[in-house]
Amino acid sequence: MIYIGTYPYKEILEYTKYMGRKVDKQLKRDIVQLINNDLDKSRVKEISDFEELLTMDFTRLKSIYDNFKKPFGIEGIENKIEFFKAMRDEDLAKIDDINIKKYMDNIYSNIILRLEKDKNSIIEFKAKYKHFTGERVGKEKKNNIELSKALKLTVCPYCNRNFINNRGERESGRQFDHFYSRSKVPYFALSLYNLVPSCTVCNHTKKTSNNMTCCPFDPENAIERKLKFKVEFPTGNISVQKTAPDVETLKLNEAYEIHSEDVKRLFNKEKKYCRDYRKRLLKKIAPGHHYLLSEQQFDRMIFGEAMYLDHQKFRNEPLSYLKYDTYKTIKKFYKY
Numbered sequence: 406m407i408y409i410g411t412y413p414y415k416e417i418l419e420y421t422k423y424m425g426r427k428v429d430k431q432l433k434r435d436i437v438q439l440i441n442n443d444l445d446k447s448r449v450k451e452i453s454d455f456e457e458l459l460t461m462d463f464t465r466l467k468s469i470y471d472n473f474k475k476p477f478g479i480e481g482i483e484n485k486i487e488f489f490k491a492m493r494d495e496d497l498a499k500i501d502d503i504n505i506k507k508y509m510d511n512i513y514s515n516i517i518l519r520l521e522k523d524k525n526s527i528i529e530f531k532a533k534y535k536h537f538t539g540e541r542v543g544k545e546k547k548n549n550i551e552l553s554k555a556l557k558l559t560v561c562p563y564c565n566r567n568f569i570n571n572r573g574e575r576e577s578g579r580q581f582d583h584f585y586s587r588s589k590v591p592y593f594a595l596s597l598y599n600l601v602p603s604c605t606v607c608n609h610t611k612k613t614s615n616n617m618t619c620c621p622f623d624p625e626n627a628i629e630r631k632l633k634f635k636v637e638f639p640t641g642n643i644s645v646q647k648t649a650p651d652v653e654t655l656k657l658n659e660a661y662e663i664h665s666e667d668v669k670r671l672f673n674k675e676k677k678y679c680r681d682y683r684k685r686l687l688k689k690i691a692p693g694h695h696y697l698l699s700e701q702q703f704d705r706m707i708f709g710e711a712m713y714l715d716h717q718k719f720r721n722e723p724l725s726y727l728k729y730d731t732y733k734t735i736k737k738f739y740k741y
Contacts, residue, residue: 406621406626440592444472449472496509563601565632566723584622610655610656618650634726634731641669643661643668678707
């Protein structure tokens with residue numbers, strides 16, 4: 406739900422080379438052809454090659470997904486197999502001539518065999534994800550670790566609560582969530598911008614639903630903030646605003662229940678260092694130096710970075726959006 410930007414170009418090249426070695430040429434061609442066969446090409450440009458499939462940005466990825474003919478992928482192939490089997494049985498039942506019957510049966514069998522081969526190609530491609538956490542040749546570094554380091558993201562972009570930093574060069578502190586699930590969209594199993602670094606809880610919570618709309622790689626999330634909070638004064642009760650279905654899918658209200666104490670601590674800071682306290686402090690300072698303790702300076706000392714909405718910093722600071730919205734609530738309540 407929090408926009409996390411894009412990978413450096415160098416890292417995209419490294420990923421392309423790494424995954425390019427894990428998928429044979431024929432499977433690459435087959436997958437690209439199958440995707441293009443499933444696309445409504447009157448509405449979206451077809452995929453040019455396997456490299457584009459791996460590296461296309463999320464805007465392009467979403468446009469591909471939105472313009473698949475339904476059903477598509479394995480489900481679409483299975484429907485076609487059932488259709489041709491039923492048609493074969495129906496047609497053969499009407500034919501008496503044994504030679505014509507054999508000829509027609511052979512035609513249908515070849516069609517079904519081709520479809521079965523296509524289905525197996527998708528299954529084989531989907532299974533290639535096992536290499537995502539493998540070691541890059543000649544570097545002795547794990548692919549997922551290198552991607553994590555390149556993105557410079559240390560807090561889960563779905564919840565903004567849990568740290569997802571690496572632990573050394575061998576252990577990743579994060580999982581990579583398929584925004585479009587592998588089961589539903591196996592074509593995107595290796596697409597870089599379909600793989601969202603996230604905490605274990607969010608990844609597993611999301612797996613129970615396909616009702617996600619806000620991908621952290623979607624630049625639209627940089628335009629309008631999706632993770633917003635309403636906090637009650639003085640109880641500290643928190644509710645996550647329902648800006649998207651993702652809030653319920655990820656169970657964010659339940660996740661933030663335990664953080665009412667964090668909110669109340671900020672409330673108490675304002676209560677402790679209220680306007681009267683600030684006035685008393687200013688009386689002890691020469692009037693010529695009052696500019697050093699403006700209301701903004703007081704707030705900065707009390708609330709720190711929470712008073713500034715800085716997405717670049719907030720994406721690596723847990724609870725940062727909650728603290729910012731709490732600060733705005735305090736300013737609205739006290740009106741100074």
